Amino acid sequence: xxxxxxxxxxxxxxxxxxxxxxxxxxxxxxxxxxxxxxxxxxxxxxxxxxxxxxxxxxxxxxxxxxxxxxxxxxxxxxxxxxxxxxxxxxxxxxxxxxxxxxxxxxxxxxxxxxxxxxxxxxxx
Numbered sequence: 001x002x003x004x005x006x007x008x009x010x011x012x013x014x015x016x017x018x019x020x021x022x023x024x025x026x027x028x029x030x031x032x033x034x035x036x037x038x039x040x041x042x043x044x045x046x047x048x049x050x051x052x053x054x055x056x057x058x059x060x061x062x063x064x065x066x067x068x069x070x071x072x073x074x075x076x077x078x079x080x081x082x083x084x085x086x087x088x089x090x091x092x093x094x095x096x097x098x099x100x101x102x103x104x105x106x107x108x109x110x111x112x113x114x115x116x117x118x119x120x121x122x123x124x
Contacts, residue, residue, distance in 0.1 A: 003101045004123030006061030008054040012115055015049050030056070030073040038080060050117035051110040052078040052086075058121040059088065059106070063097040071097060078108070086110055088121075098123070 018026040027036055030053060039048040056076045065071050075094035080086050088106045090098050098106075105124040110117065 002122060002124055003103050004062035004064070004121070006058035006063075006121040007119070008057035008061065009116060009118040010050050010054045010057070012046050012050040012112070012117055015053060016046050019046070032074055032077045034079055035077060047112045047114075047117060051112050051119060054117045054119035055086070055088070055108050055110060055121060058108075058119045059094070062121045062123050063094070063101060065093075065097050069093070069097075 027049070031039070031049065035049075035052055039045045039052065042048050053073075055078045056073050059076050060071055063071070070093040072092070072094075075090065075092045077089040077091070078086055079089060086108055088108060101123060103123045107122040107124065108119060110119045112118070
């Protein structure tokens with residue numbers, strides 16, 4: 001049974017601007033070390049950062065919570081399997097919120113163009 005659904009779309013330039021204004025501090029506030037390492041392996045790294053950011057936002061919508069309720073971006077980690085399939089690791093308040101909804105699975109889909117990244121999250 002579906003217990004949560006979230007969608008988000010983000011302009012890739014928004015993340016580029018954040019990085020240009022605040023540097024590594026910007027990335028370190030939003031992404032885990034593993035996420036940063038993965039994204040920086042790609043030529044178009046900000047497409048990947050934007051995709052992972054969109055998943056984080058979509059997940060917060062799916063659980064009906066966000067930063068105001070104590071869920072932080074780094075509590076939602078988006079990694080990739082050896083086949084490049086993205087998956088989610090949860091920590092702290094994000095994990096508690098997921099468990100409170102009595103969910104067992106997280107399904108995500110990420111897409112991007114040169115300008116926009118989007119993600120959908122389904123909680124089951």
